Amino acid sequence: DQQVKQNSPSLSVQEGRISILNCDYTNSMFDYFLWYKKYPAEGPTFLISISSIKDKNEDGRFTVFLNKSAKHLSLHIVPSQPGDSAVYFCAAKETSGSRLTFGEGTQLTVNP
Amino acid sequence: NAGVTQTPKFQVLKTGQSMTLQCAQDMNHEYMSWYRQDPGMGLRLIHYSVGAGITDQGEVPNGYNVSRSTTEDFPLRLLSAAPSQTSVYFCASSYRKLNYGYTFGSGTRLTVV
Numbered sequence: 001d002q003q004v005k006q007n008s009p010s011l012s013v014q015e016g017r018i019s020i021l022n023c024d025y026t027n028s029m030f031d032y033f034l035w036y037k038k039y040p041a042e043g044p045t046f047l048i049s050i051s052s053i054k055d056k057n058e059d060g061r062f063t064v065f066l067n068k069s070a071k072h073l074s075l076h077i078v079p080s081q082p083g084d085s086a087v088y089f090c091a092a093k094e095t096s097g098s099r100l101t102f103g104e105g106t107q108l109t110v111n112p
Numbered sequence: 113n114a115g116v117t118q119t120p121k122f123q124v125l126k127t128g129q130s131m132t133l134q135c136a137q138d139m140n141h142e143y144m145s146w147y148r149q150d151p152g153m154g155l156r157l158i159h160y161s162v163g164a165g166i167t168d169q170g171e172v173p174n175g176y177n178v179s180r181s182t183t184e185d186f187p188l189r190l191l192s193a194a195p196s197q198t199s200v201y202f203c204a205s206s207y208r209k210l211n212y213g214y215t216f217g218s219g220t221r222l223t224v225v
Contacts, residue, residue: 009152034213043116043202043216044155089154093210098143098162099170100214102155 003027004092006103013110019077021106023090026071030092034100035064035075038087047088048075080110114138118203118217125193125224133188133220135203143206144186145170145214146178148199155202161186162208193224 005024013019021035031052036044050057050064050073057064063076077084087107091100119134137144145160147170157170159178167178175197177189186205190197200221204214 004154006154032210036213036216041219043204043218045216046213049213091155091213098206098208098210099145099157099160100210101157102147104152104154 001026002104003030004090004101004103006088006090006106008106009104010107010109013080013108015082015110015112016079019075019080019084019108019110021075021077021088021090021108023073023075023103024071025073025092027092027094027101028071029094029097030101031095032093033064033066033073034091034093035062036089036091036102037084038089038105044089077108080108082110082112084108085110116203116205116215116217118201118220120220121218123220123222125190125222127193127195127224129193131190131193133190133201133203133222135186135188135217136184137186137203137205137215138184139205139207139215140183141205141215142183142208143210143214144180145204146176146186146188147202147204148172149202149219150199158188158201190222195224198222198224 034049035047038044146158147155161180203217
């Protein structure tokens, strides 16, 4: 039972364009969502998060949108840079929980 | 400030052998977790701890044991290694509030032959 799903295993984008990574969830008890970025041979690093009381959070080139009615969140990267090429994981936390549930990941490739 | 330190970085085991993956954090985080990463399956939670002396099972706990005798350390024990446990293992830690999620270690790549 995959509660957090990233349906696109890979995404390829031109440098300077927008990258949009998508994530769907099924558990209504999730109240906090996070995006992580992972380079090969390194651990995931935190990128940006959003609480369920918000629908948008922005940090520089990264914006996360949350659509609670659709149980969908997306990460927008504008403009995309070659250094953004990595695997991106979305993750979710239940209300008063301590565990993060991760999606399968999306490999983003930004071409120069 | 070292963050989350995992040792070893690489390990090859024979089927049936046991070993312990070490994890230590120096940020005084209450929460610690172990995940495994397999192709196409993302990060799956093995065991987690909300404080010293308290541990609980995650999604895929079978074949693994943990203990948390101190705030800093959270070792993962493989009792009798199987080829299905070939994976990359990540330890992570966090403050209770989880506002910035978990801080991850750099991983241990384990191969069981």
